[in-house]
Amino acid sequence: MNTLPLITRIFETPMGWCGMAGTSRGVCRLTFGHRSGEEVLADLGMKKRDSAETLWAHPAQRLLTDYLSHQPVDLSVIPLDLPPGTxxxxxxxxxxxxxxxxxxxxxxxxxxxxxxxxxxxxxxxxxxxxxxxxxxxxxxxxxxxxxxxxxxxxxxxxxxxxxxxxxxxxxxxxxxxxxxxxxxxx
Missing domain, CATH: 1.10.10.10 (Winged helix-like DNA-binding domain superfamily/Winged helix DNA-binding domain)
Known part of the structure; x- marks a missing residue:
C-alpha cells in the first residue's frame, strides 16, 4: 500500500467527469464517465479534493481530456504508481x-x-x-x-x-x- 500523500485531479471532459488519484510518482487510481465531481470523489473513496500539485497531474489531465475528446493520444506516457503485483x-x-x-x-x-x-x-x-x-x-x-x-x-x-x-x-x-x-x- 502506498504511504505517500494522495494527490487528486477532478475535471470535466466531453464524456463526463474524470478523476485521478496518485502520488508524486504517478497515478494509482482513475475513474471517468461520471455525472459530477462528487460522484468521482465517491468512486475514488475520498471526501474532498486535494489541491496539491505534481509534475504528472496537469499533463495527464490534458492527455485524458484529449483522449475523451476523441484525439488519438498515447496515454502510456502517463506515469503510474501501482502496488506491486505478482x-x-x-x-x-x-x-x-x-x-x-x-x-x-x-x-x-x-x-x-x-x-x-x-x-x-x-x-x-x-x-x-x-x-x-x-x-x-x-x-x-x-x-x-x-x-x-x-x-x-x-x-x-x-x-x-x-x-x-x-x-x-x-x-x-x-x-x-x-x-x-x-x-x-x-
Missing amino acids: AFQERIRAIVREIPYGKTLSYGEVAIEAGYPGAARAVGTVMSTNPIPLLIPCHRVMGAHGKLGGYSAPQGLAMKRLLLDMEHDGLSIDRAVSSQLSLFVV
Missing part, C-alpha cells in the same frame, strides 16, 4: 498498456503473449481489478470471437463499446455518438 499480473499489465489506440487483443492473445497460453480467464481476472482503466486500456481486451467480456468503469459494457467504437471507427464524438453520450452525462 509476476503474472505485472506482465499482463505491461502487455495491455502497450495495446495501441484502435487495436484490440483477446484475453487468450494477451495470455499467449505473456507466455501463459491457456490463461485467458486469469487475464480477465487481472483486467477486472484494474484500478486505472484507460491508462492500462483494459477496454481493448476482448473475449473470444470478439465478445466484449466485462468492463468495470461506470456504465460497464456500454462505455466499453463506446470507447471501442470511438477508437475503431474514427467517429467524431460531436456528430456520431452525441446521442450515446446522453447515457453517460446528464
Whole structure:
C-alpha cells in the first residue's frame, strides 16, 4: 500500500467527469464517465479534493481530456504508481498498456503473449481489478470471437463499446455518438 500523500485531479471532459488519484510518482487510481465531481470523489473513496500539485497531474489531465475528446493520444506516457503485483499480473499489465489506440487483443492473445497460453480467464481476472482503466486500456481486451467480456468503469459494457467504437471507427464524438453520450452525462 502506498504511504505517500494522495494527490487528486477532478475535471470535466466531453464524456463526463474524470478523476485521478496518485502520488508524486504517478497515478494509482482513475475513474471517468461520471455525472459530477462528487460522484468521482465517491468512486475514488475520498471526501474532498486535494489541491496539491505534481509534475504528472496537469499533463495527464490534458492527455485524458484529449483522449475523451476523441484525439488519438498515447496515454502510456502517463506515469503510474501501482502496488506491486505478482509476476503474472505485472506482465499482463505491461502487455495491455502497450495495446495501441484502435487495436484490440483477446484475453487468450494477451495470455499467449505473456507466455501463459491457456490463461485467458486469469487475464480477465487481472483486467477486472484494474484500478486505472484507460491508462492500462483494459477496454481493448476482448473475449473470444470478439465478445466484449466485462468492463468495470461506470456504465460497464456500454462505455466499453463506446470507447471501442470511438477508437475503431474514427467517429467524431460531436456528430456520431452525441446521442450515446446522453447515457453517460446528464
